[in-house]
Amino acid sequence: MHADHDHVHPHRHPPQPDVEDTPSTYYQRLEEAVRELLIAKGIFTGEDIRRTLEIYDSQSPVLGGKVVARAWVDPAYKARLLADGSKAVEELGIPMDTTKLVVVENTPAVHNVIVCTLCSCYPRPVLGLPPDWYKSRNYRSRTVREPRAVLAEFGTQLPDGVDVRVHDSTADMRYLVLPMRPAGTEGMEEAALAELVTRDSMIGVSLPRAAPVTAP
Amino acid sequence: MNARFNAGEKVHVRWADPPGHLRTPYYIRGKNGVIERVLDAFANPEELAFGRDGLPKQRLYRVRFRQAEVWPDYQGQPGDTVDVEIYEHWLERA
Structure with a gap:
Protein backbone atom coordinates (compact mmCIF):
# COMPACT_ATOMS: atom_id res chain seq x y z
CA MET A 1 0.00 0.00 0.00
CA HIS A 2 1.13 3.54 -0.74
CA ALA A 3 2.43 5.30 2.35
CA ASP A 4 -0.04 8.17 1.91
CA HIS A 5 -2.94 5.73 2.11
CA ASP A 6 -2.14 4.50 5.58
CA HIS A 7 -4.68 6.79 7.20
CA VAL A 8 -8.37 7.49 7.47
CA HIS A 9 -9.46 8.83 4.07
CA PRO A 10 -9.47 12.60 4.16
CA HIS A 11 -11.07 12.77 0.70
CA ARG A 12 -14.00 11.00 -1.00
CA HIS A 13 -13.72 8.93 -4.15
CA PRO A 14 -16.58 9.48 -6.60
CA PRO A 15 -19.03 6.60 -6.09
CA GLN A 16 -18.96 3.89 -8.73
CA PRO A 17 -22.08 4.02 -10.94
CA ASP A 18 -24.66 1.53 -9.74
CA VAL A 19 -27.62 -0.22 -11.37
CA GLU A 20 -29.90 1.38 -8.81
CA ASP A 21 -28.81 4.98 -9.49
CA THR A 22 -31.78 5.74 -11.73
CA PRO A 23 -35.18 6.28 -10.09
CA SER A 24 -37.25 3.09 -9.96
CA THR A 25 -40.01 2.77 -12.52
CA TYR A 26 -43.73 2.38 -11.88
CA TYR A 27 -43.58 -1.37 -12.61
CA GLN A 28 -40.50 -1.92 -10.42
CA ARG A 29 -42.33 -0.31 -7.49
CA LEU A 30 -45.48 -2.29 -8.28
CA GLU A 31 -43.50 -5.57 -8.39
CA GLU A 32 -41.79 -4.77 -5.09
CA ALA A 33 -45.04 -3.88 -3.36
CA VAL A 34 -46.89 -6.97 -4.59
CA ARG A 35 -43.93 -9.23 -3.75
CA GLU A 36 -43.68 -7.84 -0.22
CA LEU A 37 -47.42 -8.27 0.32
CA LEU A 38 -47.38 -11.87 -0.95
CA ILE A 39 -44.47 -12.70 1.35
CA ALA A 40 -46.16 -10.94 4.30
CA LYS A 41 -49.36 -12.91 3.67
CA GLY A 42 -47.39 -16.17 3.58
CA ILE A 43 -48.32 -17.02 -0.05
CA PHE A 44 -44.64 -17.73 -0.69
CA THR A 45 -41.30 -16.97 0.90
CA GLY A 46 -38.17 -15.18 -0.24
CA GLU A 47 -36.53 -18.60 -0.30
CA ASP A 48 -39.17 -19.80 -2.81
CA ILE A 49 -38.30 -16.89 -5.10
CA ARG A 50 -34.58 -17.61 -4.85
CA ARG A 51 -35.14 -21.29 -5.61
CA THR A 52 -37.26 -20.45 -8.66
CA LEU A 53 -34.55 -18.11 -9.97
CA GLU A 54 -32.07 -20.94 -9.45
CA ILE A 55 -34.19 -23.18 -11.68
CA TYR A 56 -34.31 -20.47 -14.40
CA ASP A 57 -30.54 -20.07 -14.17
CA SER A 58 -30.01 -23.82 -14.57
CA GLN A 59 -31.94 -23.90 -17.86
CA MET B 1 -64.43 -34.28 -23.28
CA ASN B 2 -64.63 -35.31 -26.92
CA ALA B 3 -62.93 -33.27 -29.60
CA ARG B 4 -65.38 -31.75 -32.04
CA PHE B 5 -62.87 -31.69 -34.91
CA ASN B 6 -60.47 -34.30 -36.28
CA ALA B 7 -57.00 -33.99 -37.76
CA GLY B 8 -57.21 -33.11 -41.45
CA GLU B 9 -60.57 -31.40 -41.14
CA LYS B 10 -61.07 -27.94 -42.70
CA VAL B 11 -62.03 -25.26 -40.19
CA HIS B 12 -62.90 -21.57 -40.15
CA VAL B 13 -61.75 -19.24 -37.37
CA ARG B 14 -64.64 -17.08 -36.18
CA TRP B 15 -64.27 -13.39 -36.81
CA ALA B 16 -64.94 -11.75 -33.51
CA ASP B 17 -63.36 -8.96 -31.53
CA PRO B 18 -64.66 -9.27 -27.98
CA PRO B 19 -62.94 -7.41 -25.14
CA GLY B 20 -60.75 -9.34 -22.72
CA HIS B 21 -57.71 -11.58 -22.73
CA LEU B 22 -57.73 -13.57 -25.98
CA ARG B 23 -55.29 -16.13 -27.32
CA THR B 24 -56.60 -16.10 -30.88
CA PRO B 25 -54.27 -13.72 -32.73
CA TYR B 26 -56.05 -10.98 -34.62
CA TYR B 27 -54.34 -11.82 -37.93
CA ILE B 28 -55.84 -15.33 -38.02
CA ARG B 29 -59.47 -14.43 -37.25
CA GLY B 30 -61.82 -15.09 -40.16
CA LYS B 31 -59.28 -17.35 -41.94
CA ASN B 32 -59.65 -20.97 -43.08
CA GLY B 33 -57.20 -23.69 -42.12
CA VAL B 34 -56.82 -27.41 -41.55
CA ILE B 35 -56.57 -29.18 -38.19
CA GLU B 36 -52.93 -30.30 -37.99
CA ARG B 37 -53.37 -32.10 -34.68
CA VAL B 38 -55.84 -32.39 -31.85
CA LEU B 39 -54.30 -31.36 -28.53
CA ASP B 40 -55.47 -31.75 -24.93
CA ALA B 41 -58.21 -29.72 -23.27
CA PHE B 42 -56.99 -26.84 -21.07
CA ALA B 43 -58.60 -24.42 -18.65
CA ASN B 44 -59.93 -21.54 -20.76
CA PRO B 45 -57.35 -18.71 -20.61
CA GLU B 46 -60.06 -16.14 -21.39
CA GLU B 47 -61.60 -17.01 -18.00
CA LEU B 48 -58.36 -17.64 -16.09
CA ALA B 49 -57.26 -14.10 -16.91
CA PHE B 50 -60.07 -12.79 -14.73
CA GLY B 51 -59.39 -15.05 -11.76
CA ARG B 52 -62.11 -17.58 -12.62
CA ASP B 53 -61.52 -21.35 -12.80
CA GLY B 54 -61.58 -21.64 -16.60
CA LEU B 55 -63.91 -24.65 -16.46
CA PRO B 56 -65.17 -26.44 -18.42
CA LYS B 57 -61.82 -27.02 -20.08
CA GLN B 58 -61.59 -26.08 -23.74
CA ARG B 59 -60.17 -28.39 -26.40
CA LEU B 60 -57.08 -26.96 -28.07
CA TYR B 61 -56.06 -27.59 -31.70
CA ARG B 62 -53.08 -26.82 -33.83
CA VAL B 63 -54.44 -25.38 -37.05
CA ARG B 64 -52.34 -24.98 -40.20
CA PHE B 65 -52.97 -22.05 -42.54
CA ARG B 66 -51.53 -21.34 -45.99
CA GLN B 67 -49.57 -18.10 -45.76
CA ALA B 68 -50.79 -17.01 -49.20
CA GLU B 69 -54.35 -17.09 -47.81
CA VAL B 70 -53.48 -15.36 -44.55
CA TRP B 71 -51.66 -12.45 -46.22
CA PRO B 72 -52.98 -11.50 -49.67
CA ASP B 73 -49.64 -9.97 -50.68
CA TYR B 74 -47.50 -12.72 -49.12
CA GLN B 75 -43.98 -12.93 -50.54
CA GLY B 76 -42.80 -16.51 -50.34
CA GLN B 77 -43.47 -19.96 -51.68
CA PRO B 78 -46.96 -21.37 -52.18
CA GLY B 79 -46.21 -24.16 -49.70
CA ASP B 80 -45.38 -21.79 -46.82
CA THR B 81 -47.65 -22.23 -43.81
CA VAL B 82 -48.27 -20.92 -40.31
CA ASP B 83 -49.46 -23.15 -37.46
CA VAL B 84 -51.48 -21.51 -34.68
CA GLU B 85 -52.96 -23.02 -31.51
CA ILE B 86 -56.66 -22.25 -31.36
CA TYR B 87 -59.32 -23.18 -28.80
CA GLU B 88 -62.41 -25.04 -29.96
CA HIS B 89 -64.88 -22.23 -29.25
CA TRP B 90 -63.14 -20.13 -31.90
CA LEU B 91 -63.54 -22.77 -34.63
CA GLU B 92 -66.37 -23.63 -37.02
CA ARG B 93 -66.61 -26.19 -39.83
CA ALA B 94 -65.43 -24.61 -43.06
Missing part, protein backbone atom coordinates in the same frame (compact mmCIF):
# COMPACT_ATOMS: atom_id res chain seq x y z
CA SER A 60 -29.96 -23.20 -21.01
CA PRO A 61 -29.71 -24.17 -24.70
CA VAL A 62 -27.12 -26.77 -23.68
CA LEU A 63 -30.08 -28.94 -22.64
CA GLY A 64 -31.80 -28.54 -26.01
CA GLY A 65 -28.52 -29.36 -27.73
CA LYS A 66 -28.35 -32.67 -25.89
CA VAL A 67 -31.88 -33.51 -26.97
CA VAL A 68 -31.11 -32.73 -30.63
CA ALA A 69 -27.82 -34.66 -30.65
CA ARG A 70 -29.53 -37.72 -29.14
CA ALA A 71 -32.19 -37.54 -31.85
CA TRP A 72 -29.47 -37.36 -34.52
CA VAL A 73 -27.72 -40.52 -33.33
CA ASP A 74 -30.70 -42.57 -32.15
CA PRO A 75 -33.59 -42.97 -34.65
CA ALA A 76 -35.84 -44.64 -32.05
CA TYR A 77 -35.33 -41.66 -29.69
CA LYS A 78 -36.06 -39.27 -32.54
CA ALA A 79 -39.35 -41.06 -33.24
CA ARG A 80 -40.33 -40.77 -29.56
CA LEU A 81 -39.29 -37.09 -29.51
CA LEU A 82 -41.47 -36.22 -32.49
CA ALA A 83 -44.39 -38.23 -31.10
CA ASP A 84 -44.30 -36.72 -27.59
CA GLY A 85 -41.69 -34.03 -26.96
CA SER A 86 -42.40 -33.62 -23.24
CA LYS A 87 -42.04 -37.32 -22.48
CA ALA A 88 -38.88 -37.67 -24.58
CA VAL A 89 -37.01 -34.76 -22.94
CA GLU A 90 -38.01 -36.07 -19.53
CA GLU A 91 -36.24 -39.31 -20.51
CA LEU A 92 -33.04 -37.22 -20.58
CA GLY A 93 -33.77 -35.81 -17.13
CA ILE A 94 -35.19 -32.47 -18.34
CA PRO A 95 -38.49 -31.76 -16.56
CA MET A 96 -41.06 -29.80 -18.59
CA ASP A 97 -43.25 -27.40 -16.62
CA THR A 98 -47.02 -27.17 -17.08
CA THR A 99 -46.66 -26.59 -20.82
CA LYS A 100 -46.22 -29.37 -23.40
CA LEU A 101 -43.30 -29.59 -25.78
CA VAL A 102 -43.89 -30.14 -29.49
CA VAL A 103 -40.75 -30.89 -31.53
CA VAL A 104 -40.88 -29.97 -35.22
CA GLU A 105 -38.40 -31.48 -37.65
CA ASN A 106 -36.53 -29.67 -40.40
CA THR A 107 -36.21 -31.70 -43.60
CA PRO A 108 -34.80 -30.97 -47.07
CA ALA A 109 -38.34 -29.79 -47.97
CA VAL A 110 -39.46 -27.96 -44.79
CA HIS A 111 -37.82 -25.36 -42.54
CA ASN A 112 -39.50 -24.57 -39.21
CA VAL A 113 -39.29 -21.35 -37.20
CA ILE A 114 -40.82 -20.52 -33.84
CA VAL A 115 -42.43 -17.26 -32.70
CA CYS A 116 -44.94 -16.11 -30.12
CA THR A 117 -46.88 -13.24 -31.68
CA LEU A 118 -48.93 -12.57 -28.54
CA CYS A 119 -46.15 -12.33 -25.96
CA SER A 120 -42.92 -14.28 -25.51
CA CYS A 121 -43.80 -17.97 -24.98
CA TYR A 122 -40.57 -19.93 -25.28
CA PRO A 123 -39.49 -23.50 -24.46
CA ARG A 124 -37.59 -22.45 -21.32
CA PRO A 125 -36.99 -25.94 -19.90
CA VAL A 126 -34.87 -26.80 -22.96
CA LEU A 127 -33.59 -23.35 -24.05
CA GLY A 128 -33.50 -21.20 -20.90
CA LEU A 129 -34.54 -17.54 -20.97
CA PRO A 130 -35.48 -16.11 -24.38
CA PRO A 131 -33.14 -13.61 -26.05
CA ASP A 132 -34.39 -9.99 -26.09
CA TRP A 133 -34.96 -10.02 -29.86
CA TYR A 134 -37.36 -12.95 -29.50
CA LYS A 135 -39.56 -10.71 -27.33
CA SER A 136 -39.30 -7.67 -29.61
CA ARG A 137 -42.34 -6.46 -31.52
CA ASN A 138 -40.21 -6.48 -34.66
CA TYR A 139 -39.50 -10.23 -34.49
CA ARG A 140 -42.98 -11.12 -33.25
CA SER A 141 -44.86 -9.26 -35.96
CA ARG A 142 -42.56 -9.90 -38.92
CA THR A 143 -41.77 -13.60 -38.43
CA VAL A 144 -45.35 -14.50 -39.09
CA ARG A 145 -45.76 -11.94 -41.88
CA GLU A 146 -42.48 -12.18 -43.80
CA PRO A 147 -40.51 -15.11 -42.34
CA ARG A 148 -38.08 -15.34 -45.24
CA ALA A 149 -37.00 -11.72 -44.81
CA VAL A 150 -36.48 -12.29 -41.07
CA LEU A 151 -34.46 -15.46 -41.72
CA ALA A 152 -32.31 -13.57 -44.24
CA GLU A 153 -31.49 -10.97 -41.55
CA PHE A 154 -30.19 -13.84 -39.41
CA GLY A 155 -28.03 -14.88 -42.37
CA THR A 156 -30.24 -17.82 -43.25
CA GLN A 157 -30.93 -18.24 -46.98
CA LEU A 158 -33.05 -21.28 -47.74
CA PRO A 159 -32.61 -23.11 -51.03
CA ASP A 160 -35.48 -22.90 -53.53
CA GLY A 161 -38.14 -25.50 -52.93
CA VAL A 162 -37.92 -25.38 -49.13
CA ASP A 163 -41.23 -24.42 -47.53
CA VAL A 164 -41.18 -22.24 -44.42
CA ARG A 165 -43.44 -23.43 -41.62
CA VAL A 166 -43.98 -20.80 -38.92
CA HIS A 167 -45.22 -21.95 -35.50
CA ASP A 168 -47.03 -19.34 -33.45
CA SER A 169 -47.01 -20.47 -29.78
CA THR A 170 -50.31 -18.90 -28.82
CA ALA A 171 -51.44 -21.16 -25.99
CA ASP A 172 -50.22 -24.15 -23.97
CA MET A 173 -47.71 -25.75 -26.37
CA ARG A 174 -44.03 -24.86 -26.58
CA TYR A 175 -42.02 -25.60 -29.72
CA LEU A 176 -38.48 -26.77 -30.37
CA VAL A 177 -36.99 -27.11 -33.85
CA LEU A 178 -35.08 -30.30 -34.58
CA PRO A 179 -32.54 -29.04 -37.13
CA MET A 180 -31.06 -31.28 -39.82
CA ARG A 181 -27.77 -32.91 -38.91
CA PRO A 182 -25.02 -31.07 -40.82
CA ALA A 183 -23.37 -32.94 -43.69
CA GLY A 184 -19.93 -34.34 -42.95
CA THR A 185 -20.59 -35.08 -39.29
CA GLU A 186 -21.13 -38.82 -39.75
CA GLY A 187 -18.11 -39.79 -37.66
CA MET A 188 -18.82 -37.43 -34.75
CA GLU A 189 -19.72 -38.55 -31.24
CA GLU A 190 -22.99 -37.47 -29.63
CA ALA A 191 -21.30 -35.04 -27.21
CA ALA A 192 -19.42 -33.30 -30.03
CA LEU A 193 -22.59 -33.13 -32.12
CA ALA A 194 -24.40 -31.41 -29.24
CA GLU A 195 -21.92 -28.53 -29.49
CA LEU A 196 -22.96 -27.88 -33.08
CA VAL A 197 -26.51 -27.21 -31.97
CA THR A 198 -26.97 -23.50 -31.33
CA ARG A 199 -29.87 -21.82 -29.55
CA ASP A 200 -30.87 -20.01 -32.74
CA SER A 201 -30.94 -23.24 -34.74
CA MET A 202 -33.47 -24.64 -32.24
CA ILE A 203 -35.64 -21.49 -32.57
CA GLY A 204 -35.28 -21.97 -36.32
CA VAL A 205 -33.77 -18.63 -37.31
CA SER A 206 -30.51 -20.29 -38.32
CA LEU A 207 -28.86 -23.64 -39.00
CA PRO A 208 -26.52 -25.62 -36.72
CA ARG A 209 -22.78 -25.05 -36.92
CA ALA A 210 -21.14 -27.09 -39.67
CA ALA A 211 -18.06 -27.82 -37.55
CA PRO A 212 -16.98 -27.42 -33.92
CA VAL A 213 -15.84 -23.97 -32.82
CA THR A 214 -12.05 -24.01 -32.47
CA ALA A 215 -10.10 -21.65 -30.28
CA PRO A 216 -8.47 -18.87 -32.34
Whole structure:
Protein backbone atom coordinates (compact mmCIF):
# COMPACT_ATOMS: atom_id res chain seq x y z
CA MET A 1 0.00 0.00 0.00
CA HIS A 2 1.13 3.54 -0.74
CA ALA A 3 2.43 5.30 2.35
CA ASP A 4 -0.04 8.17 1.91
CA HIS A 5 -2.94 5.73 2.11
CA ASP A 6 -2.14 4.50 5.58
CA HIS A 7 -4.68 6.79 7.20
CA VAL A 8 -8.37 7.49 7.47
CA HIS A 9 -9.46 8.83 4.07
CA PRO A 10 -9.47 12.60 4.16
CA HIS A 11 -11.07 12.77 0.70
CA ARG A 12 -14.00 11.00 -1.00
CA HIS A 13 -13.72 8.93 -4.15
CA PRO A 14 -16.58 9.48 -6.60
CA PRO A 15 -19.03 6.60 -6.09
CA GLN A 16 -18.96 3.89 -8.73
CA PRO A 17 -22.08 4.02 -10.94
CA ASP A 18 -24.66 1.53 -9.74
CA VAL A 19 -27.62 -0.22 -11.37
CA GLU A 20 -29.90 1.38 -8.81
CA ASP A 21 -28.81 4.98 -9.49
CA THR A 22 -31.78 5.74 -11.73
CA PRO A 23 -35.18 6.28 -10.09
CA SER A 24 -37.25 3.09 -9.96
CA THR A 25 -40.01 2.77 -12.52
CA TYR A 26 -43.73 2.38 -11.88
CA TYR A 27 -43.58 -1.37 -12.61
CA GLN A 28 -40.50 -1.92 -10.42
CA ARG A 29 -42.33 -0.31 -7.49
CA LEU A 30 -45.48 -2.29 -8.28
CA GLU A 31 -43.50 -5.57 -8.39
CA GLU A 32 -41.79 -4.77 -5.09
CA ALA A 33 -45.04 -3.88 -3.36
CA VAL A 34 -46.89 -6.97 -4.59
CA ARG A 35 -43.93 -9.23 -3.75
CA GLU A 36 -43.68 -7.84 -0.22
CA LEU A 37 -47.42 -8.27 0.32
CA LEU A 38 -47.38 -11.87 -0.95
CA ILE A 39 -44.47 -12.70 1.35
CA ALA A 40 -46.16 -10.94 4.30
CA LYS A 41 -49.36 -12.91 3.67
CA GLY A 42 -47.39 -16.17 3.58
CA ILE A 43 -48.32 -17.02 -0.05
CA PHE A 44 -44.64 -17.73 -0.69
CA THR A 45 -41.30 -16.97 0.90
CA GLY A 46 -38.17 -15.18 -0.24
CA GLU A 47 -36.53 -18.60 -0.30
CA ASP A 48 -39.17 -19.80 -2.81
CA ILE A 49 -38.30 -16.89 -5.10
CA ARG A 50 -34.58 -17.61 -4.85
CA ARG A 51 -35.14 -21.29 -5.61
CA THR A 52 -37.26 -20.45 -8.66
CA LEU A 53 -34.55 -18.11 -9.97
CA GLU A 54 -32.07 -20.94 -9.45
CA ILE A 55 -34.19 -23.18 -11.68
CA TYR A 56 -34.31 -20.47 -14.40
CA ASP A 57 -30.54 -20.07 -14.17
CA SER A 58 -30.01 -23.82 -14.57
CA GLN A 59 -31.94 -23.90 -17.86
CA SER A 60 -29.96 -23.20 -21.01
CA PRO A 61 -29.71 -24.17 -24.70
CA VAL A 62 -27.12 -26.77 -23.68
CA LEU A 63 -30.08 -28.94 -22.64
CA GLY A 64 -31.80 -28.54 -26.01
CA GLY A 65 -28.52 -29.36 -27.73
CA LYS A 66 -28.35 -32.67 -25.89
CA VAL A 67 -31.88 -33.51 -26.97
CA VAL A 68 -31.11 -32.73 -30.63
CA ALA A 69 -27.82 -34.66 -30.65
CA ARG A 70 -29.53 -37.72 -29.14
CA ALA A 71 -32.19 -37.54 -31.85
CA TRP A 72 -29.47 -37.36 -34.52
CA VAL A 73 -27.72 -40.52 -33.33
CA ASP A 74 -30.70 -42.57 -32.15
CA PRO A 75 -33.59 -42.97 -34.65
CA ALA A 76 -35.84 -44.64 -32.05
CA TYR A 77 -35.33 -41.66 -29.69
CA LYS A 78 -36.06 -39.27 -32.54
CA ALA A 79 -39.35 -41.06 -33.24
CA ARG A 80 -40.33 -40.77 -29.56
CA LEU A 81 -39.29 -37.09 -29.51
CA LEU A 82 -41.47 -36.22 -32.49
CA ALA A 83 -44.39 -38.23 -31.10
CA ASP A 84 -44.30 -36.72 -27.59
CA GLY A 85 -41.69 -34.03 -26.96
CA SER A 86 -42.40 -33.62 -23.24
CA LYS A 87 -42.04 -37.32 -22.48
CA ALA A 88 -38.88 -37.67 -24.58
CA VAL A 89 -37.01 -34.76 -22.94
CA GLU A 90 -38.01 -36.07 -19.53
CA GLU A 91 -36.24 -39.31 -20.51
CA LEU A 92 -33.04 -37.22 -20.58
CA GLY A 93 -33.77 -35.81 -17.13
CA ILE A 94 -35.19 -32.47 -18.34
CA PRO A 95 -38.49 -31.76 -16.56
CA MET A 96 -41.06 -29.80 -18.59
CA ASP A 97 -43.25 -27.40 -16.62
CA THR A 98 -47.02 -27.17 -17.08
CA THR A 99 -46.66 -26.59 -20.82
CA LYS A 100 -46.22 -29.37 -23.40
CA LEU A 101 -43.30 -29.59 -25.78
CA VAL A 102 -43.89 -30.14 -29.49
CA VAL A 103 -40.75 -30.89 -31.53
CA VAL A 104 -40.88 -29.97 -35.22
CA GLU A 105 -38.40 -31.48 -37.65
CA ASN A 106 -36.53 -29.67 -40.40
CA THR A 107 -36.21 -31.70 -43.60
CA PRO A 108 -34.80 -30.97 -47.07
CA ALA A 109 -38.34 -29.79 -47.97
CA VAL A 110 -39.46 -27.96 -44.79
CA HIS A 111 -37.82 -25.36 -42.54
CA ASN A 112 -39.50 -24.57 -39.21
CA VAL A 113 -39.29 -21.35 -37.20
CA ILE A 114 -40.82 -20.52 -33.84
CA VAL A 115 -42.43 -17.26 -32.70
CA CYS A 116 -44.94 -16.11 -30.12
CA THR A 117 -46.88 -13.24 -31.68
CA LEU A 118 -48.93 -12.57 -28.54
CA CYS A 119 -46.15 -12.33 -25.96
CA SER A 120 -42.92 -14.28 -25.51
CA CYS A 121 -43.80 -17.97 -24.98
CA TYR A 122 -40.57 -19.93 -25.28
CA PRO A 123 -39.49 -23.50 -24.46
CA ARG A 124 -37.59 -22.45 -21.32
CA PRO A 125 -36.99 -25.94 -19.90
CA VAL A 126 -34.87 -26.80 -22.96
CA LEU A 127 -33.59 -23.35 -24.05
CA GLY A 128 -33.50 -21.20 -20.90
CA LEU A 129 -34.54 -17.54 -20.97
CA PRO A 130 -35.48 -16.11 -24.38
CA PRO A 131 -33.14 -13.61 -26.05
CA ASP A 132 -34.39 -9.99 -26.09
CA TRP A 133 -34.96 -10.02 -29.86
CA TYR A 134 -37.36 -12.95 -29.50
CA LYS A 135 -39.56 -10.71 -27.33
CA SER A 136 -39.30 -7.67 -29.61
CA ARG A 137 -42.34 -6.46 -31.52
CA ASN A 138 -40.21 -6.48 -34.66
CA TYR A 139 -39.50 -10.23 -34.49
CA ARG A 140 -42.98 -11.12 -33.25
CA SER A 141 -44.86 -9.26 -35.96
CA ARG A 142 -42.56 -9.90 -38.92
CA THR A 143 -41.77 -13.60 -38.43
CA VAL A 144 -45.35 -14.50 -39.09
CA ARG A 145 -45.76 -11.94 -41.88
CA GLU A 146 -42.48 -12.18 -43.80
CA PRO A 147 -40.51 -15.11 -42.34
CA ARG A 148 -38.08 -15.34 -45.24
CA ALA A 149 -37.00 -11.72 -44.81
CA VAL A 150 -36.48 -12.29 -41.07
CA LEU A 151 -34.46 -15.46 -41.72
CA ALA A 152 -32.31 -13.57 -44.24
CA GLU A 153 -31.49 -10.97 -41.55
CA PHE A 154 -30.19 -13.84 -39.41
CA GLY A 155 -28.03 -14.88 -42.37
CA THR A 156 -30.24 -17.82 -43.25
CA GLN A 157 -30.93 -18.24 -46.98
CA LEU A 158 -33.05 -21.28 -47.74
CA PRO A 159 -32.61 -23.11 -51.03
CA ASP A 160 -35.48 -22.90 -53.53
CA GLY A 161 -38.14 -25.50 -52.93
CA VAL A 162 -37.92 -25.38 -49.13
CA ASP A 163 -41.23 -24.42 -47.53
CA VAL A 164 -41.18 -22.24 -44.42
CA ARG A 165 -43.44 -23.43 -41.62
CA VAL A 166 -43.98 -20.80 -38.92
CA HIS A 167 -45.22 -21.95 -35.50
CA ASP A 168 -47.03 -19.34 -33.45
CA SER A 169 -47.01 -20.47 -29.78
CA THR A 170 -50.31 -18.90 -28.82
CA ALA A 171 -51.44 -21.16 -25.99
CA ASP A 172 -50.22 -24.15 -23.97
CA MET A 173 -47.71 -25.75 -26.37
CA ARG A 174 -44.03 -24.86 -26.58
CA TYR A 175 -42.02 -25.60 -29.72
CA LEU A 176 -38.48 -26.77 -30.37
CA VAL A 177 -36.99 -27.11 -33.85
CA LEU A 178 -35.08 -30.30 -34.58
CA PRO A 179 -32.54 -29.04 -37.13
CA MET A 180 -31.06 -31.28 -39.82
CA ARG A 181 -27.77 -32.91 -38.91
CA PRO A 182 -25.02 -31.07 -40.82
CA ALA A 183 -23.37 -32.94 -43.69
CA GLY A 184 -19.93 -34.34 -42.95
CA THR A 185 -20.59 -35.08 -39.29
CA GLU A 186 -21.13 -38.82 -39.75
CA GLY A 187 -18.11 -39.79 -37.66
CA MET A 188 -18.82 -37.43 -34.75
CA GLU A 189 -19.72 -38.55 -31.24
CA GLU A 190 -22.99 -37.47 -29.63
CA ALA A 191 -21.30 -35.04 -27.21
CA ALA A 192 -19.42 -33.30 -30.03
CA LEU A 193 -22.59 -33.13 -32.12
CA ALA A 194 -24.40 -31.41 -29.24
CA GLU A 195 -21.92 -28.53 -29.49
CA LEU A 196 -22.96 -27.88 -33.08
CA VAL A 197 -26.51 -27.21 -31.97
CA THR A 198 -26.97 -23.50 -31.33
CA ARG A 199 -29.87 -21.82 -29.55
CA ASP A 200 -30.87 -20.01 -32.74
CA SER A 201 -30.94 -23.24 -34.74
CA MET A 202 -33.47 -24.64 -32.24
CA ILE A 203 -35.64 -21.49 -32.57
CA GLY A 204 -35.28 -21.97 -36.32
CA VAL A 205 -33.77 -18.63 -37.31
CA SER A 206 -30.51 -20.29 -38.32
CA LEU A 207 -28.86 -23.64 -39.00
CA PRO A 208 -26.52 -25.62 -36.72
CA ARG A 209 -22.78 -25.05 -36.92
CA ALA A 210 -21.14 -27.09 -39.67
CA ALA A 211 -18.06 -27.82 -37.55
CA PRO A 212 -16.98 -27.42 -33.92
CA VAL A 213 -15.84 -23.97 -32.82
CA THR A 214 -12.05 -24.01 -32.47
CA ALA A 215 -10.10 -21.65 -30.28
CA PRO A 216 -8.47 -18.87 -32.34
CA MET B 1 -64.43 -34.28 -23.28
CA ASN B 2 -64.63 -35.31 -26.92
CA ALA B 3 -62.93 -33.27 -29.60
CA ARG B 4 -65.38 -31.75 -32.04
CA PHE B 5 -62.87 -31.69 -34.91
CA ASN B 6 -60.47 -34.30 -36.28
CA ALA B 7 -57.00 -33.99 -37.76
CA GLY B 8 -57.21 -33.11 -41.45
CA GLU B 9 -60.57 -31.40 -41.14
CA LYS B 10 -61.07 -27.94 -42.70
CA VAL B 11 -62.03 -25.26 -40.19
CA HIS B 12 -62.90 -21.57 -40.15
CA VAL B 13 -61.75 -19.24 -37.37
CA ARG B 14 -64.64 -17.08 -36.18
CA TRP B 15 -64.27 -13.39 -36.81
CA ALA B 16 -64.94 -11.75 -33.51
CA ASP B 17 -63.36 -8.96 -31.53
CA PRO B 18 -64.66 -9.27 -27.98
CA PRO B 19 -62.94 -7.41 -25.14
CA GLY B 20 -60.75 -9.34 -22.72
CA HIS B 21 -57.71 -11.58 -22.73
CA LEU B 22 -57.73 -13.57 -25.98
CA ARG B 23 -55.29 -16.13 -27.32
CA THR B 24 -56.60 -16.10 -30.88
CA PRO B 25 -54.27 -13.72 -32.73
CA TYR B 26 -56.05 -10.98 -34.62
CA TYR B 27 -54.34 -11.82 -37.93
CA ILE B 28 -55.84 -15.33 -38.02
CA ARG B 29 -59.47 -14.43 -37.25
CA GLY B 30 -61.82 -15.09 -40.16
CA LYS B 31 -59.28 -17.35 -41.94
CA ASN B 32 -59.65 -20.97 -43.08
CA GLY B 33 -57.20 -23.69 -42.12
CA VAL B 34 -56.82 -27.41 -41.55
CA ILE B 35 -56.57 -29.18 -38.19
CA GLU B 36 -52.93 -30.30 -37.99
CA ARG B 37 -53.37 -32.10 -34.68
CA VAL B 38 -55.84 -32.39 -31.85
CA LEU B 39 -54.30 -31.36 -28.53
CA ASP B 40 -55.47 -31.75 -24.93
CA ALA B 41 -58.21 -29.72 -23.27
CA PHE B 42 -56.99 -26.84 -21.07
CA ALA B 43 -58.60 -24.42 -18.65
CA ASN B 44 -59.93 -21.54 -20.76
CA PRO B 45 -57.35 -18.71 -20.61
CA GLU B 46 -60.06 -16.14 -21.39
CA GLU B 47 -61.60 -17.01 -18.00
CA LEU B 48 -58.36 -17.64 -16.09
CA ALA B 49 -57.26 -14.10 -16.91
CA PHE B 50 -60.07 -12.79 -14.73
CA GLY B 51 -59.39 -15.05 -11.76
CA ARG B 52 -62.11 -17.58 -12.62
CA ASP B 53 -61.52 -21.35 -12.80
CA GLY B 54 -61.58 -21.64 -16.60
CA LEU B 55 -63.91 -24.65 -16.46
CA PRO B 56 -65.17 -26.44 -18.42
CA LYS B 57 -61.82 -27.02 -20.08
CA GLN B 58 -61.59 -26.08 -23.74
CA ARG B 59 -60.17 -28.39 -26.40
CA LEU B 60 -57.08 -26.96 -28.07
CA TYR B 61 -56.06 -27.59 -31.70
CA ARG B 62 -53.08 -26.82 -33.83
CA VAL B 63 -54.44 -25.38 -37.05
CA ARG B 64 -52.34 -24.98 -40.20
CA PHE B 65 -52.97 -22.05 -42.54
CA ARG B 66 -51.53 -21.34 -45.99
CA GLN B 67 -49.57 -18.10 -45.76
CA ALA B 68 -50.79 -17.01 -49.20
CA GLU B 69 -54.35 -17.09 -47.81
CA VAL B 70 -53.48 -15.36 -44.55
CA TRP B 71 -51.66 -12.45 -46.22
CA PRO B 72 -52.98 -11.50 -49.67
CA ASP B 73 -49.64 -9.97 -50.68
CA TYR B 74 -47.50 -12.72 -49.12
CA GLN B 75 -43.98 -12.93 -50.54
CA GLY B 76 -42.80 -16.51 -50.34
CA GLN B 77 -43.47 -19.96 -51.68
CA PRO B 78 -46.96 -21.37 -52.18
CA GLY B 79 -46.21 -24.16 -49.70
CA ASP B 80 -45.38 -21.79 -46.82
CA THR B 81 -47.65 -22.23 -43.81
CA VAL B 82 -48.27 -20.92 -40.31
CA ASP B 83 -49.46 -23.15 -37.46
CA VAL B 84 -51.48 -21.51 -34.68
CA GLU B 85 -52.96 -23.02 -31.51
CA ILE B 86 -56.66 -22.25 -31.36
CA TYR B 87 -59.32 -23.18 -28.80
CA GLU B 88 -62.41 -25.04 -29.96
CA HIS B 89 -64.88 -22.23 -29.25
CA TRP B 90 -63.14 -20.13 -31.90
CA LEU B 91 -63.54 -22.77 -34.63
CA GLU B 92 -66.37 -23.63 -37.02
CA ARG B 93 -66.61 -26.19 -39.83
CA ALA B 94 -65.43 -24.61 -43.06
